[in-house]
Amino acid sequence: MSEFKQTFNSSLGKKLIMALTGLFLCTFLIVHLAGNLQLFSNDNGYSFNVYANFLTHFPPIEVVAYILYASILIHAIYAIILTTGNRKARPVNYAAKPQSPSSWSSQNMGLLGSILFLFIVIHMGDFWYKYKFTHSVGFKEYRTNLVTGERTVSDFTPEKPEFEHSLSYNGDTEIVRVKDLHTSVANSFSQWWYVVIYVIAMVALSYHLLHGFQSAFRTFGWVHRKYKPIINFIGTWLFAVIIPLGFAAMPIVYFIMSLKK
Known part of the structure; x- marks a missing residue:
């Protein structure tokens, strides 16, 4: 050792x-x-x-x-x-720099x-x-139609301050809420x-x-x-x-x- x-x-x-x-x-x-x-x-x-x-x-x-x-x-x-x-x-x-x-x-x-x-x-x-330890970063909600591939985006305000992200589905629509x-x-x-x-x-x-x-x-x-x-x-x-x-x-x-x- x-x-x-x-x-x-x-x-x-x-x-x-x-x-x-x-x-x-x-x-x-x-x-x-x-x-x-x-x-x-x-x-x-x-x-x-x-x-x-x-x-x-x-x-x-x-x-x-x-x-x-x-x-x-x-x-x-x-x-x-x-x-x-x-x-x-x-x-x-x-006194003089070497030639290297x-x-x-x-x-x-x-x-x-x-x-x-x-x-x-x-x-x-x-x-x-800021991303990990503060609440200064906002949220977005992305709704993607899984059939057509069309996606919309909007601001999202979580109900609870400890919210981080979520993934859910509404029929053929994927809903992603993320920082x-x-x-x-x-x-x-x-x-x-x-x-x-x-x-x-x-x-x-x-x-x-x-x-x-x-x-x-x-x-x-x-x-x-x-x-x-x-x-x-x-x-x-x-x-x-x-x-x-x-x-x-x-x-x-x-x-x-x-x-x-």
Whole structure:
């Protein structure tokens, strides 16, 4: 047990923890983006609201969510520990900067991580916390004719404050009553300053993942020349380009739509 503790208290052990939590968070980003793409469904928020309700009421996903929160905190804490340790090991800057091939993103992971952590706090406070623990989020009622597929939507006010959601049927009509997170998202994305913060965070995410994804595999020692181009390709195009662009597109599109109203 002492050897186990010694391993994870070492510099390499801390980097392994960073790599493991980082790759878990990368996996989450793929799932989160896929779910949030429901915002582009032209159905008055039905798909996104049902998706949000599923995330917050399906027990296995709720368990994974708490693992996610722990991973974010552990990743941030160990990043601080490693950064502080590196500075103590070299308290005086070089008189001349060494000519190394390190990228801008690798040299500024602390700054990028700080921007992302601040964004996560703002993002979760504005959406997750309000959705889970306050009554500031309204409700929608969706009535779908199961024969024709026609759907109508209206505001809904529950009789009891503890009401969360319901699914019922009236003949051929499906009635879904659910919290309206979609409207909250649309309202936030209609504010230019929120969109700017979101886009800046996605730029930071892009640079953070550009170095972090590949760095995780180097920490594990998975740097075989046969697989390195594949890792670099995935790290660059999927995590540093497609995922940040996908997330950034949401507030931009909603902001443009709000200007047209």
